[in-house]
Amino acid sequence: xxxxxxxxxxxxxxxxxxxxxxxxxxxxxxxxxxxxxxxxxxxxxxxxxxxxxxxxxxxxxxxxxxxxxxxxxxxxxxxxxxxxxxxxxxxxxxxxxxxxxxxxxxxxxxxxxxxxxx
Amino acid sequence: xxxxxxxxxxxxxxxxxxxxxxxxxxxxxxxxxxxxxxxxxxxxxxxxxxxxxxxxxxxxxxxxxxxxxxxxxxxxxxxxxxxxxxxxxxxxxxxxxxxxxxxxxxxxxxxxxxx
Numbered sequence: 001x002x003x004x005x006x007x008x009x010x011x012x013x014x015x016x017x018x019x020x021x022x023x024x025x026x027x028x029x030x031x032x033x034x035x036x037x038x039x040x041x042x043x044x045x046x047x048x049x050x051x052x053x054x055x056x057x058x059x060x061x062x063x064x065x066x067x068x069x070x071x072x073x074x075x076x077x078x079x080x081x082x083x084x085x086x087x088x089x090x091x092x093x094x095x096x097x098x099x100x101x102x103x104x105x106x107x108x109x110x111x112x113x114x115x116x117x118x
Numbered sequence: 119x120x121x122x123x124x125x126x127x128x129x130x131x132x133x134x135x136x137x138x139x140x141x142x143x144x145x146x147x148x149x150x151x152x153x154x155x156x157x158x159x160x161x162x163x164x165x166x167x168x169x170x171x172x173x174x175x176x177x178x179x180x181x182x183x184x185x186x187x188x189x190x191x192x193x194x195x196x197x198x199x200x201x202x203x204x205x206x207x208x209x210x211x212x213x214x215x216x217x218x219x220x221x222x223x224x225x226x227x228x229x230x231x232x233x
Contacts, residue, residue, distance in 0.1 A: 004161075006161070009159075034220070034221075041127075041226075041228075042225065042226070043208060043223045043224060043225045043226050044162075044208070044223045046220060046221075049220065091159075093161050093162070095161075095162075106152075106164060106167060107164075107221060108164075109154075109161035109162040109163070110161050111160050111161040112159065112160060112161045114159065
């Protein structure tokens with residue numbers, strides 16, 4: 001089945017530094033990927049929609065200059081948290097649409113990346 | 119606009135007992151509906167999906183869900199709980215139609231299974 005790989009799974013960084021998280025579709029092409037943020041014991045919050053070859057579409061309230069998204073190829077989207085601060089610590093999850101034949105809008109999720117900013 | 123409501127943030131059942139996780143949706147058009155499971159520090163795994171075909175949907179690991187339009191519900195059930203079912207479960211909805219990949223998630227229900 002469709003597999004989405006996310007890297008790194010865990011990252012700890014100092015306040016003020018930038019962190020890049022990669023999301024790859026391993027066995028299918030994904031023109032659209034999604035980035036979510038999950039706070040402890042809460043649901044997933046859609047941050048942005050990443051479109052291959054074009055600018056990402058950010059949800060209301062998400063700072064596009066803080067969370068840079070690049071979708072340079074059909075199998076890779078990256079999320080860069082710039083000038084990270086402790087409040088950016090969270091679990092970030094990406095997803096990509098698979099199952100195009102069924103048209104069922106099935107999303108395959110990565111395993112998530114836990115960011116801790118000290 | 120659409121929304122997804124999961125009743126009960128935490129559900130505990132005994133091993134072998136029935137599992138019932140509730141999900142109600144609000145949408146201006148019939149949505150696609152999904153149940154995902156999340157194990158600690160992991161991403162989401164699709165359990166099952168409803169896409170306007172059969173109203174009773176069977177998924178992996180013995181789970182099933184029934185779409186009831188009159189009740190705007192999509193409750194998840196499993197006849198007999200197993201210890202390995204302990205996890206967080208999310209109900210999600212997507213608007214029907216081409217390009218509707220964006221999911222709206224419920225807040226999740228943590229399932230505990232008591233031996």
